[in-house]
Amino acid sequence: MKRSVIFLILILSFSSLLFSFPSFSQLSRDQYQKLESALGDQSFFSGHLTGFMLYDLDSQRVLFEKNSQIRFIPASTTKLWTLFSATVVLQDSTQTIRYITSGDTIKIWGSGDPTWKYKNFQQPDFQKIIGPYSVVVFSDANQISPAYGYGWQWDDYYYDFSAERSPLPIYGNLLQVKKVENRPEVFPTRFQGSIRTTQKPIKELERDFHSNTFAYNPATFLGREKFIPLLTSPQLFVELASAEIGKTWIYQPDSLPQDHKVFRGSPLFPLLKEMMLESDNFLAEQMLFMVSDRLFGQIDTDRAIEYILKTHLSDLPDTPKWVDGSGLSRHNLFTPRSMVAIFDKIYRILPEDQLYEFLPTGGVSGTLKNSYQAAKPYIFAKTGTMSNNHSLVGLIKTKSGRTYCFAFMNSNYPHTASAVRREMEKVMVLVRDIL
Template sequence: MSRKHLLSLFFWAMMIQTSFGQLSRTAYLSLEKALGEQSFFNGHLTGFYLYDLDSQRVIFEKNSQINFIPASTTKLFTLFASLVILQDSTQTLRYISQGDTLKIWGSGDPSWKYKDFYQPDFQKIIGSHSIILYSDANQVSPAFGYGWQWDDYYFDYSAERSSLPIYGNLVEVKKGSIGPILFPNQFELNTTSTIQKEIERDFHSNQFFYNPKTYLGREKYLPFITSGTLTAELAFEITGKTWIYRPDSLPQNHLSWRGSPLFPLLQEMMYESDNFIAEQMLWMISDRLFQTLDTERAIDFIKKTYLSDLPDSPKWVDGSGLSRHNLFTPRSMGTLVEKLYRILPENQLVELLPTGGKTGTLKNSYQASTPYIFAKTGTMSNNFSLVGLIRGKSGKLYAFSFMNSNYLYGASVVRKEVEKVMVQLRDFL
């Protein structure tokens, strides 16, 4: 090959290298303007990160090294940990059979009598045993997560964690002819006309109150206070077998049972931003790894192994994002999305993430004839984030994270402005 041809090949290769995986000058300047000093986003703290999955290059970033409160985008971390540790099925029970007695320790599976999930076949394990001894001695973490707001205790998005949840640790509330009807029906209902809220639970007990003057039946579910004894009572009603609560330690020699498919739970966690499922996922992960239900230990393991190469070490404290102690940078969030993209087939990852204009928390936003946003939202007072995948008009997929904090207006205002930027970005990619 002549020197002339070699030089031509060299310059052609350099041109491809510099252009591949980069924004055009027009697109770059437009993003700079959309997020710059004269933009809406200059009024609060904003971080942005855009990554080309094909060229494996960062093609735009702004404040991507700054920590933000991620809110429910924390569930992307929980999703990743669930996929690499739990893989395809839940961790339901650990057990020992001794004659007519079955000893069980819950592993955190949230499926039992919760929503419309596939039900673990408990009869398969119970069999001919006439007595079930139930223990929660393997539970290390408390019912509430670190940094959760105490006054969320009566909202359904803040249900307690437990080793063997039933009904999602929620009381179902239906409007009756003369007041609310609660299920399971052993939860007592007292009436009063002196409280401010139309229906609520006592802070320290499973006693529920409603105001007959204001009750409209808007609340569908209320959390109950969990306990080993209450779990045994609820399980007895469901199975017809005698359940006795006895907090014995888990012995070394025992059997393990994985009772339900994992994918539907993960999809519900992501589509509906289900906090309860997310928290129980971390407990199942801990059980699989250490045979204890310990959120902190599970997170520490995942961070030191599968996430040790993140650009910035995250402060990760729960599975759901309810805690304001969670702190992640946009570039670590974007890197996590890339990790998810590498471990899952593209169609499966897209199926797990809410799709703009189609599914989950994005059903009513990012509407387009061809879906282009596949992402998790995270909303908390003064914080809004969107993290996931964007498909450009070219058909290529990019990982991105768009995080906002310290604004004083409503989250809906920020969401609309974020959508404007993402539409513009789609058209440039």
């Protein structure tokens, strides 16, 4: 174990040293002019803020850059930073709970594991831990970070991509909705009695901002939204956990004692793969919760980010403003060259086959399934999109057989995201064809 940790540190240090002193590779005049024309003052990208860097991972050389020192809102490309953090801190398994036992009682503190009854992940074996005890006490006293991240948009609260964060989620902190005839049926079923009808012209089941009460209009209900975030609370959690386990849970916000045990419940790889391919915000946020818990025995996203930046990422070309795990916040700010730097680190610590499993593939998988289509896939990258911001960071395979890293970031554009993607694709096809 000690050898593997030392080896990892040496790899990261070597990568850091190389990237601290980038040199520029010589493009031909024709290649340079084509890229400059595609991204320059007369191009589509002149009407908004665009940053671009193309980097040779093998020679550690920058091939081309445009505004790579300017900070952009990264949206979901922030998940690359979460991927790096989870890989170096969590390594191969989730943090699930911390606990103590006394007589017939077990006291539990959640560590951020998001897998319990969420999607099709391997389930933590709670019966193995809880089974012998008749009394289960739950505490959230170890949670410092709030349910919502800093800078999240308040009116996203009824969309499934903005589920609340919690120390021990169940059902992904979501309410499942099915349309039966012209009415909604929900799970957990305890919320069925909290649904009312309304005359407001809404098309989906909508949650009240302040409570877990819901409304729909029978005349206009479409039932396309399959999940709605729940308003979380420790009281609701123990109720849902009691129903799921078949044993009563009690909420008691006791502090976590020094002398306690740790349970790690699930393999990490499937969570990271889902987080990256489908850009799952909930998984990303809970990932940083687990990172913090592993480091400090406390759930504090700010502290975890500060630690990662000061230790593993102290050599970045530009200091980022990094505030959450998913990229939902508009307070996140990263430069294209720091995006390339973090990808360079990921590239050097992950096995190649695993890295490609994590990256959406153009025309094939994940968030790139309908973009960058080609007979031979050439784009393997993480996307990031929110209003007026779209980024792509990852790998491009060129016709010469070479593989390069790139960061392509756009902010403040007046177009649709699909229009920006189409123009970005033209640039990436150019890169593929001329290199």
